[in-house]
Amino acid sequence: MRINADFSCRAALTPANHQWVQSPQSGVERVMLDRVGEEKARATSLVRYAPNSYFPHHMHPGGEEILVLSGTFSADDTHYPAGWYLRNPPNSGHKPYSDEGAVIFVKLRQMTSDESNHVAIDTQDRTNWQRQGNRDVCPLFSNGTEQVSLLRIDAGELLFTDLVSGGAELLVLAGELLDEGQVYQRDGWIRLPTDTYAQTKAGPKGATIYLKVGHLSQVVGSEIDNT
Incomplete structure (x- = not known):
């Protein structure tokens, strides 16, 4: 699958043109902004979790970057309300879910192999x-x-x-x-x-x-x- 896959070209999408499609996991939908590959892909997406939805525990060989846009996103019993920014380095894993529902911005397999630190920043905190x-x-x-x-x-x-x-x-x-x-x-x-x-x-x-x-x-x- 190739969506906006020519990185030498400008790409853009307005909210009016968002197309939410079902992911392989029940209750989780996404808007594919750019993508190269199938389920194991270099991908940039908006992902929407319905209340009480989840993904089983899985690994991220190329890392994962997340910005929580609304609701509360959770992973491994840690909860991140809207405004939290997360980086899970290559070869990390987690079980993501949302009890109340959430929308997140996600970038997969876009980190360098030498990145090794987890990052979690609350952008709602004025001191940041x-x-x-x-x-x-x-x-x-x-x-x-x-x-x-x-x-x-x-x-x-x-x-x-x-x-x-x-x-x-x-x-x-x-x-x-x-x-x-x-x-x-x-x-x-x-x-x-x-x-x-x-x-x-x-x-x-x-x-x-x-x-x-x-x-x-x-x-x-x-x-x-x-x-």
């Missing part, structure tokens, strides 16, 4: 935010390849002021983003290829976004197959 220039930033992860953060940008502010080197991926968490004449509201998703100039800017009420940059330099022009 800092002022950088004219925007508020919640740093989430950084290494030599990628940088991940949450950003709050003011109305009309450009997200990027220079060439997007290494590519970028963003998910709107609140407010609106404007890009190439399209409005992206909450849960809107955009992926920009490496070495792109983008005029992405916040709408009239500003925007809060998840932003990952730098990570696409390692996949552009390569054939990824995790089937």
